[in-house]
Amino acid sequence: MELNSKIPEGPIEKKWDNHRFAMKLVNPANKRKYHIIVVGTGLAGASAAASLAELGYQVTSLCYHESPRRAHSIAAQGGINAPKNYKNDGDSVWRLFYDTVKGGDFRAREANVYRLAQVSGSIIDQCVAQGVPFAREYGGLLDNRSFGGAQVSRTFYARGQTGQQLLLGAYSALERQISKGTVKFYDRREMLDLVVIDGQTRGIIARNLRDGSIEAYIADAVILATGGYGNVFYLSTNAKASNATAIWRAHKRGALFGNPCYTQIHPTCIPVASDYQSKLTLMSESLRNDGRIWVPKKVGDKRNPREIPEEERDYYLERRYPSFGNLVPRDVASRNAKAVCDEGRGVGETGLAVYLDFADAIKRNSKAWVEEKYGNLFDMYHEITNENAYETPMRIFPAVHYTMGGLWVDYNLMTTIPGLYVLGEANFSDHGANRLGASALMQGLADGYFVIPYTIGDYLASSKFQQITSDHPSFSDAKRDVEQANEKLVSIRGNKTVDEFHKELGKILWDYCGMGRNADGLKKALEMIPKLRDEFWKNLRVPGSSKSMNPELEKAGRVADYMELAELICADALHREESCGGHFREEYQTEEGEAKRNDEKFSYVAAWQFNGVGQPETLHKESLTFEYVKQAQRSYK
Amino acid sequence: MNITLNVWRQPDQKSQGQFQSYPATGISPDMSFLEMLDAVNTMLVKKGEEPIAFDHDCREGICGSCGMVINGRPHGPERGVATCQLYMRHFKEGDTITLEPWRANAFPVLKDLVVDRTSFDRIIQAGGYVSVDTGGVPDANCIPIPKVKAEEAMDAAACIGCGACVAACKNSSAMLFVSAKVSQLALLPQGDAERKQRVERMIAQMDKEGFGGCTNTLACEAECPKKIPVTHIARLNREFLRAKLT
Numbered sequence: 001m002e003l004n005s006k007i008p009e010g011p012i013e014k015k016w017d018n019h020r021f022a023m024k025l026v027n028p029a030n031k032r033k034y035h036i037i038v039v040g041t042g043l044a045g046a047s048a049a050a051s052l053a054e055l056g057y058q059v060t061s062l063c064y065h066e067s068p069r070r071a072h073s074i075a076a077q078g079g080i081n082a083p084k085n086y087k088n089d090g091d092s093v094w095r096l097f098y099d100t101v102k103g104g105d106f107r108a109r110e111a112n113v114y115r116l117a118q119v120s121g122s123i124i125d126q127c128v129a130q131g132v133p134f135a136r137e138y139g140g141l142l143d144n145r146s147f148g149g150a151q152v153s154r155t156f157y158a159r160g161q162t163g164q165q166l167l168l169g170a171y172s173a174l175e176r177q178i179s180k181g182t183v184k185f186y187d188r189r190e191m192l193d194l195v196v197i198d199g200q201t202r203g204i205i206a207r208n209l210r211d212g213s214i215e216a217y218i219a220d221a222v223i224l225a226t227g228g229y230g231n232v233f234y235l236s237t238n239a240k241a242s243n244a245t246a247i248w249r250a251h252k253r254g255a256l257f258g259n260p261c262y263t264q265i266h267p268t269c270i271p272v273a274s275d276y277q278s279k280l281t282l283m284s285e286s287l288r289n290d291g292r293i294w295v296p297k298k299v300g301d302k303r304n305p306r307e308i309p310e311e312e313r314d315y316y317l318e319r320r321y322p323s324f325g326n327l328v329p330r331d332v333a334s335r336n337a338k339a340v341c342d343e344g345r346g347v348g349e350t351g352l353a354v355y356l357d358f359a360d361a362i363k364r365n366s367k368a369w370v371e372e373k374y375g376n377l378f379d380m381y382h383e384i385t386n387e388n389a390y391e392t393p394m395r396i397f398p399a400v401h402y403t404m405g406g407l408w409v410d411y412n413l414m415t416t417i418p419g420l421y422v423l424g425e426a427n428f429s430d431h432g433a434n435r436l437g438a439s440a441l442m443q444g445l446a447d448g449y450f451v452i453p454y455t456i457g458d459y460l461a462s463s464k465f466q467q468i469t470s471d472h473p474s475f476s477d478a479k480r481d482v483e484q485a486n487e488k489l490v491s492i493r494g495n496k497t498v499d500e501f502h503k504e505l506g507k508i509l510w511d512y513c514g515m516g517r518n519a520d521g522l523k524k525a526l527e528m529i530p531k532l533r534d535e536f537w538k539n540l541r542v543p544g545s546s547k548s549m550n551p552e553l554e555k556a557g558r559v560a561d562y563m564e565l566a567e568l569i570c571a572d573a574l575h576r577e578e579s580c581g582g583h584f585r586e587e588y589q590t591e592e593g594e595a596k597r598n599d600e601k602f603s604y605v606a607a608w609q610f611n612g613v614g615q616p617e618t619l620h621k622e623s624l625t626f627e628y629v630k631q632a633q634r635s636y637k
Numbered sequence: 638m639n640i641t642l643n644v645w646r647q648p649d650q651k652s653q654g655q656f657q658s659y660p661a662t663g664i665s666p667d668m669s670f671l672e673m674l675d676a677v678n679t680m681l682v683k684k685g686e687e688p689i690a691f692d693h694d695c696r697e698g699i700c701g702s703c704g705m706v707i708n709g710r711p712h713g714p715e716r717g718v719a720t721c722q723l724y725m726r727h728f729k730e731g732d733t734i735t736l737e738p739w740r741a742n743a744f745p746v747l748k749d750l751v752v753d754r755t756s757f758d759r760i761i762q763a764g765g766y767v768s769v770d771t772g773g774v775p776d777a778n779c780i781p782i783p784k785v786k787a788e789e790a791m792d793a794a795a796c797i798g799c800g801a802c803v804a805a806c807k808n809s810s811a812m813l814f815v816s817a818k819v820s821q822l823a824l825l826p827q828g829d830a831e832r833k834q835r836v837e838r839m840i841a842q843m844d845k846e847g848f849g850g851c852t853n854t855l856a857c858e859a860e861c862p863k864k865i866p867v868t869h870i871a872r873l874n875r876e877f878l879r880a881k882l883t
């Protein structure tokens with residue numbers, strides 16, 4: 001299979017403009033003849049569904065939540081980037097482009113990243129027009145803060161609830177279209193299969209989670225905006241229901257999967273407390289603007305942190321990376337936290353934590369100042385840990401947070417299956433091997449508001465569509481398969497719960513394919529996962545019926561997919577014999593312990609093709625060329 | 638610690654429901670309330686019984702999915718938190734905890750503790766937005782908004798749409814929820830153009846969905862996990878009056 005990234009010709013600043021001009025348009029009167037399904041209502045899905053309906057397409061939107069507003073995007077705290085340069089601190093489209101390519105450790109497509117930087121300013125304009133209450137200065141203009149991997153202030157925010165406010169903006173645009181009848185919305189529907197007819201995407205099969213019925217939806221194009229798959233690790237900062245099912249089942253229908261092993265482990269999360277833990281809570285990266293990260297210099301120093309004098313503390317990020325200090329990118333911060341804990345200098349009962357200390361910020365400004373900026377995060381920390389972070393430093397530890405990998409898409413965001421598009425965290429594009437803070441919200445909204453409305457028209461205008469109905473054998477077969485698979489899950493009647501299997505799988509991944517990976521461990525994981533998968537299909541217990549509301553069955557289907565995806569993640573990690581961004585292969589590091597890329601051999605996107613469960617997947621390579629940002633070892637010193 | 642749960646079980650919307658009692662043993666005070674329910678559900682699944690169905694997702698108080706009446710109080714005894722942010726340290730050994738779904742005509746029970754709150758979405762559809770299409774909007778810094786106003790709009794916008802206000806109200810009124818949206822958009826210049834229709838349509842839809850009227854009992858404010866104050870209801874009333882008078 002030849003991977004064609006469809007990067008437009010011309011200098012990078014002109015590519016998107018040239019492309020927009022070159023693409024075919026659908027005549028306004030014809031738009032309503034085309035039917036588009038958008039799966040997912042997070043930032044990417046809601047913005048896409050609303051924008052496409054505004055253009056005149058017939059849109060069907062669905063999600064497994066009760067309401068579009070409950071999508072995982074709602075939980076994003078910190079902010080969204082845009083190079084508005086309102087601060088006059090030297091920001092520009094070019095600088096955001098540069099920071100993102102470098103932050104991604106030179107494993108992203110330059111043309112995509114440039115476009116992202118280009119359209120990001122319009123996102124802020126759009127959101128303000130919708131009534132998103134971004135933080136403002138006393139003069140009434142918008143405020144900004146800094147995030148990791150950048151030396152300028154370009155992050156727009158709405159307290160610690162930026163994702164919520166952006167999503168409510170996109171949700172309101174979507175609800176407006178629903179009220180006009182241009183979008184048909186179906187709540188509590190989970191897509192369980194993709195229907196491809198004669199090589200063209202023609203619809204999906206979904207389960208109505210209210211009553212368990214299986215439904216077919218027909219369209220001329222399908223957009224998946226179904227979010228990331230970090231929950232494959234069981235414990236992550238993702239919402240509990242976030243899952244890989246939509247993209248995984250599309251993968252099984254032929255869409256290639258890009259860079260599955262690129263996982264982001266976020267440095268500032270509340271540490272795991274015990275084995276009943278059901279999820280991990282992120283403490284926003286914005287805290288690193290004013291909090292200082294440290295551990296004791298001495299191994300095994302169990303003193304109360306306030307009793308450890310200044311000279312016996314190691315502010316290891318400030319020491320090792322004087323120019324970025326506590327604001328190094330996430331992969332670097334996480335790896336360093338792991339390293340000091342591995343040395344035995346971790347804090348707290350488990351020794352798997354480092355301090356994030358606000359004492360200096362409180363002394364420099366005041367407690368009230370810290371409270372105004374971060375009050376809700378301190379409250380959240382208190383509620384969970386029962387500790388007061390104004391008085392004692394927070395304890396934090398890295399946790400799985402985001403997946404840079406996802407379905408492979410070309411410049412138009414189309415997968416290798418014609419008519420299937422993927423937006424937001426679900427695709428692999430833009431972030432390379434590591435995502436910078438405040439860039440996921442930007443990407444989701446860029447994809448939905450400003451990219452897909454143009455690129456999908458080109459496909460629709462240049463394709464021919466046969467008239468089909470849901471009686472078509474491809475639909476009825478897919479429906480029957482889905483029904484049988486669900487029936488199978490409830491009829492195993494074994495002894496272990498879905499969560500028990502999920503936890504076991506997550507532990508394998510965390511141990512062997514987490515912050516540090518090596519060939520031996522990965523090989524071990526690749527032996528363990530198929531065994532666990534076999535046991536899953538023999539010993540799973542799912543009570544209830546497949547023909548009624550059954551949350552346990554919903555989880556089972558998702559974990560069944562993780563059992564397959566996990567294997568691909570490890571295979572990808574094993575094949576990539578280099579370290580880059582979030583993928584740290586212990587065998588490949590510099591003398592100072594930094595990630596060591598191998599550009600000669602691995603400057604490509606690994607796009608995997610499914611060959612059957614348990615069968616090795618076929619690797620396709622999209623080679624990456626860097627014409628504008630010179631590939632160099634990342635330095636944040 | 639060991640506690641007893643007294644839980645509303647209802648197989649589906651059409652069936653009758655009833656309370657059932659379950660022991661929850663070996664519960665740690667550092668567990669979240671939902672983790673305690675996870676533990677009970679694991680026990681039920683192992684016995685081959687259907688677990689207690691409840692909505693949840695983010696487990697950090699922002700998605701608005703979770704919500705149950707705990708010992709008569711929506712989201713439980715603590716102020717300013719959603720059910721998922723409640724920790725077992727607020728209960729004690731030997732407690733019996735009664736769990737019920739939100740009770741309101743406009744929120745039919747789908748199963749056990751899961752209710753259907755799509756009536757809230759339909760209220761938003763009636764006018765909870767600014768009518769702007771994608772593209773063609775002015776630069777974000779074109780219209781300065783005084784910080785105080787922006788902050789107040791943000792206070793209102795913090796609503797997570799959980800429905801606790803409705804569950805807390807003896808009239809099942811949705812006034813706090815509706816006022817939060819009306820207020821947010823009334824405070825911002827972007828919302829000004831559609832002010833009149835917005836408030837009229839949203840209130841009309843609220844009535845149509847079967848939510849009750851507001852008699853100022855303030856129960857909503859007391860149970861709101863985001864501490865949305867009832868002053869927004871006062872603003873909503875002013876907006877409504879203004880719309881009627883102009």
Ligand SMILES: Cc1cc2nc3c(=O)[nH]c(=O)nc-3n(C[C@H](O)[C@H](O)[C@H](O)COP(=O)(O)OP(=O)(O)OC[C@H]3O[C@@H](n4cnc5c(N)ncnc54)[C@H](O)[C@@H]3O)c2cc1C
Pocket residue numbers: 039040041042043044045062063064065068070071072073074075076077078079080162163189190191192225226227228237238239242243245246282401402423424425426437438439440441442444
């Ligand atoms: C705690 C936290 C904080 C974060 N903070 C920030 C931040 O400050 N800045 C930033 O830029 N990024 C942040 N991120 C990352 C960012 O929030 C996400 O990457 C982004 O919101 C993903 O958006 P999305 O639209 O791609 O998907 P999601 O918001 O995950 O939405 C997925 C949608 O798809 C639906 N869906 C999924 N599968 C199916 C299916 N099979 N059938 C039907 N529907 C389906 C779901 O119902 C949902 O509507 C944060 C992430 C976390 C976890």
Ligand code: SF4
Pocket residue numbers: 795796797798799800801802803813814817857860861862863864865
């Ligand atoms: S006003 Fe408060 S209680 Fe009511 S829906 Fe909003 S957040 Fe929930």
Ligand code: FES
Pocket residue numbers: 692693694695696697698699700701702703704719720721722797
């Ligand atoms: S689970 Fe999201 S608010 Fe409780």
